[in-house]
Amino acid sequence: MSAGNVQVELGERVKAVRRRTLELCAGLTAEDMMVQSCPEASPAKWHLAHTAWFFDSFVLREFLPGYRAFNADFYWLFNSYYESFARFPEKRLRSSFSRPGLEEVVRYREHVDEALGRLLEQGAEPEALRRIELGLNHEEQHQELLLTDILNAFFTNPLRPVYCEGGALYSPLSDARPGVAGMASKGRDFVEFAGGMREMGHRGEGFCFDNELPRHRVWLEPFALAGRLVTCGEFAEFMADGGYRRAELWLSAGWDTVKSRGWRAPLYWTETDGSWSVFTLRGEMPMRGLAAAPVSHVSFYEADAYARWAGHRLATEFEWEAAAEGLKTDGNLLDSGRLMPCAAPDAGECAAQQLLGDCWEWTASAYLGYPGFKALPGTLGEYNGKFMSGQMVLRGGSCVTPAAHIRASYRNFFPPETRWQFSGIRLARQD
Numbered sequence: 001m002s003a004g005n006v007q008v009e010l011g012e013r014v015k016a017v018r019r020r021t022l023e024l025c026a027g028l029t030a031e032d033m034m035v036q037s038c039p040e041a042s043p044a045k046w047h048l049a050h051t052a053w054f055f056d057s058f059v060l061r062e063f064l065p066g067y068r069a070f071n072a073d074f075y076w077l078f079n080s081y082y083e084s085f086a087r088f089p090e091k092r093l094r095s096s097f098s099r100p101g102l103e104e105v106v107r108y109r110e111h112v113d114e115a116l117g118r119l120l121e122q123g124a125e126p127e128a129l130r131r132i133e134l135g136l137n138h139e140e141q142h143q144e145l146l147l148t149d150i151l152n153a154f155f156t157n158p159l160r161p162v163y164c165e166g167g168a169l170y171s172p173l174s175d176a177r178p179g180v181a182g183m184a185s186k187g188r189d190f191v192e193f194a195g196g197m198r199e200m201g202h203r204g205e206g207f208c209f210d211n212e213l214p215r216h217r218v219w220l221e222p223f224a225l226a227g228r229l230v231t232c233g234e235f236a237e238f239m240a241d242g243g244y245r246r247a248e249l250w251l252s253a254g255w256d257t258v259k260s261r262g263w264r265a266p267l268y269w270t271e272t273d274g275s276w277s278v279f280t281l282r283g284e285m286p287m288r289g290l291a292a293a294p295v296s297h298v299s300f301y302e303a304d305a306y307a308r309w310a311g312h313r314l315a316t317e318f319e320w321e322a323a324a325e326g327l328k329t330d331g332n333l334l335d336s337g338r339l340m341p342c343a344a345p346d347a348g349e350c351a352a353q354q355l356l357g358d359c360w361e362w363t364a365s366a367y368l369g370y371p372g373f374k375a376l377p378g379t380l381g382e383y384n385g386k387f388m389s390g391q392m393v394l395r396g397g398s399c400v401t402p403a404a405h406i407r408a409s410y411r412n413f414f415p416p417e418t419r420w421q422f423s424g425i426r427l428a429r430q431d
């Protein structure tokens with residue numbers, strides 16, 4: 001592809017990604033966009049500003065001659081965690097940013113969009129193009145976070161609003177009710193994989209984050225993965241069997257967390273008069289309709305305890321990657337418009353379903369650098385590398401991950417007690 005075509009293609013992708021972020025906010029009020037309802041979350045308005053900040057700080061300021069900042073205070077105000085770039089406000093204060101107002105934030109985005117267009121028209125140098133690509137992937141991550149955070153915000157609102165009403169990406173669940181039928185109504189079949197020496201990590205020309213490299217060899221013993229994710233119905237059996245009350249099922253830190261936080265069900269499950277319901281971006285749904293839908297919003301500790309109760313274990317990230325390599329990204333991802341994990345399709349018994357989409361899958365692997373890992377140079381080296389302690393790897397993307405964003409080598413990571421993400425469980429076993 002010629003250099004000119006690369007810039008045109010990237011320019012189109014910039015427009016599409018930036019537009020989608022605004023589309024995700026179409027059904028939200030200005031007040032919705034100010035809520036920060038848990039320590040992990042940020043207000044939607046902050047996501048809008050911060051994703052513009054990324055291009056402003058790392059692309060335009062450095063690579064567009066004559067670029068004029070929209071507001072010099074925004075460089076520190078909307079910095080998330082880049083210590084070597086500028087100071088930044090405490091994360092918990094983001095809901096206090098009533099100024100700048102929403103209109104000003106939207107104008108900030110327009111200012112950045114116009115400047116990005118100008119830079120690409122003039123012909124940007126290769127490093128600027130690489131940073132724009134990184135900025136788009138960064139914005140896609142924040143699209144997912146925006147939805148995850150709105151789900152939490154609406155859950156904490158006593159009215160339990162429905163996100164999907166008015167949302168631009170919503171599509172009706174016309175193919176099947178979310179938890180009904182499909183493979184999940186059958187037994188839990190395992191799919192076997194041969195062991196051996198495998199190459200892991202990103203391969204090829206396309207974009208990847210620094211933490212997906214270098215590609216390296218890993219030895220795998222033969223293993224088997226469950227053909228689908230653990231369902232709400234199965235998780236309810238764990239609960240009914242005293243799962244949250246039996247210390248012997250839990251890691252020590254997990255049991256401490258269960259006790260200190262009073263956990264007795266996944267996040268967003270509510271019991272009223274003896275029946276459970278689950279809060280989703282489509283509103284409150286009765287459990288009886290979700291028995292075959294994947295359980296979501298569980299921590300690593302809950303995933304691990306469930307696996308122990310079931311007599312199995314979680315997969316390592318490399319077992320997962322070996323199983324997912326070469327798969328198409330046509331699962332239940334953001335682009336499907338379902339916006340909630342749905343029952344596995346009935347697609348035969350020889351392939352593992354739901355690897356890409358529905359729920360992020362907790363793995364048994366700690367988040368570490370691969371052998372020879374090098375963070376990006378400079379400030380952007382703070383993107384992934386500095387979080388390589390105390391976190392576990394999740395794989396596969398969820399129902400709110402943009403399809404263009406996910407791949408088999410993609411590594412997500414969160415502390416083991418994290419539940420606000422669309423995180424679920426797949427069982428593994430040694431044969």
Ligand SMILES: [Fe+2]
Pocket residue numbers: 050080138142
């Ligand atoms: Fe960010």
